[in-house]
Amino acid sequence: MNLLHILHQPSTFHISKPTPFLPPLSPPQSISLFVSPVSHEFNSHLRFNDFSSPTVSSFSPISLSKRNFRNLRLSKTEASFRSNEEESVYTSSTEFEDLAESGAVYQKTLRLVECSMFAAVSGLAYFLSNSLAIENYFGCFFALPIVISSMRWGVAAGRKTMVATAMLLLVLSGPVKASTYLLMHGLVGFTMGSLWRLGANWGLSICLCAFVRAMGAMGYVLISSFLIRENILALITINIHASLTYLFTAIGVNTIPSMNAIYAIFGTLLLLNCGSFVFLLHILYAVFFTRLGMKASLSLPRWLAKAI
Structure with missing residues (x-):
């Protein structure tokens, strides 16, 4: 009698962390697992808050920064080339001025x-x-x-x-x-x-x-x-x-x-x-x-x- 009474008492279990392997999530998440007291079956409910799938937009700042870096390098190379060209033109003009009859x-x-x-x-x-x-x-x-x-x-x-x-x-x-x-x-x-x-x-x-x-x-x-x-x-x-x-x-x-x-x-x-x-x-x-x-x-x- 007492044994049956003990077996039919409801019981509650709380698990703080899930045992199965889950993929890493970027935002904070909360998982709760509940066990039904009547049927003694485990009903698990997972709640994932603020999931964000990795899309192309998340990697767009990196690609843009690389592109800007390449554009910056190209602009610096072009500026140095232009400066060298202008310097060569200036030196050639000064040489021609010095080699003139009045130089x-x-x-x-x-x-x-x-x-x-x-x-x-x-x-x-x-x-x-x-x-x-x-x-x-x-x-x-x-x-x-x-x-x-x-x-x-x-x-x-x-x-x-x-x-x-x-x-x-x-x-x-x-x-x-x-x-x-x-x-x-x-x-x-x-x-x-x-x-x-x-x-x-x-x-x-x-x-x-x-x-x-x-x-x-x-x-x-x-x-x-x-x-x-x-x-x-x-x-x-x-x-x-x-x-x-x-x-x-x-x-x-x-x-x-x-x-x-x-x-x-x-x-x-x-x-x-x-x-x-x-x-x-x-x-x-x-x-x-x-x-x-x-x-x-x-x-x-x-x-x-x-x-x-």
């Missing part, structure tokens, strides 16, 4: 080429004239390239031409010929070209060039005296003294000139010789520059401008 690179290159050409022509002409012993016939043209360089490109270009010619002669003929050219022709051409470039008066130009020529001649005499181990300057003054003594004796003047007077006479004659040579150089170079179409850059005296 700085073109002018510097032209100045360098002309100075080198003038130095080569002057050095070769001096070397050949020395080798063929015709230096006295072409001596008036040795300073012309330096004057042209100074007139066209400035004082610095004339100095560079003079130094380049001296270095070329140093390689071809040795230090003696190079120093001879520098003292007798190079310094005169540089002085004349500098004064003409600065627009100096002809009187000042002739005086300074004659003084430079005289100093160069004295330097040439000293170098020659050192090379032949003989005092050429003393020989010149002794000969002048002997000639003047003989002249005074022939005239009937019983006097002997002093050595100071001999030196003064020698210096005066040297300056006269150099002055006449430089004066002829001025006239010759003025005519030459006028024929080249550079008359406007010369400050000629009136009598010479009217004659030309």
Whole structure:
């Protein structure tokens, strides 16, 4: 009796977690399992809240982000290509501007080429004239390239031409010929070209060039005296003294000139010789520059401008 009463009592069971395998769910879920007390059968009811199936729309942000990343990379590549293209166009345009006749690179290159050409022509002409012993016939043209360089490109270009010619002669003929050219022709051409470039008066130009020529001649005499181990300057003054003594004796003047007077006479004659040579150089170079179409850059005296 008691046993039957115990068997017919209702019983209730609560299971918090399901035993079967369920697929993972993205939103939170609640599952409840109920057992009927009358029939002692298990009636299970599953409630799934807020299920969301994986569709294409859930993966659309990832695909869009990749596409944007690709578009960003393409845009960066295109921008870098455009920037490189613009930079190449700018550099090419600047190079063309520099290579134009009014560009700085073109002018510097032209100045360098002309100075080198003038130095080569002057050095070769001096070397050949020395080798063929015709230096006295072409001596008036040795300073012309330096004057042209100074007139066209400035004082610095004339100095560079003079130094380049001296270095070329140093390689071809040795230090003696190079120093001879520098003292007798190079310094005169540089002085004349500098004064003409600065627009100096002809009187000042002739005086300074004659003084430079005289100093160069004295330097040439000293170098020659050192090379032949003989005092050429003393020989010149002794000969002048002997000639003047003989002249005074022939005239009937019983006097002997002093050595100071001999030196003064020698210096005066040297300056006269150099002055006449430089004066002829001025006239010759003025005519030459006028024929080249550079008359406007010369400050000629009136009598010479009217004659030309």
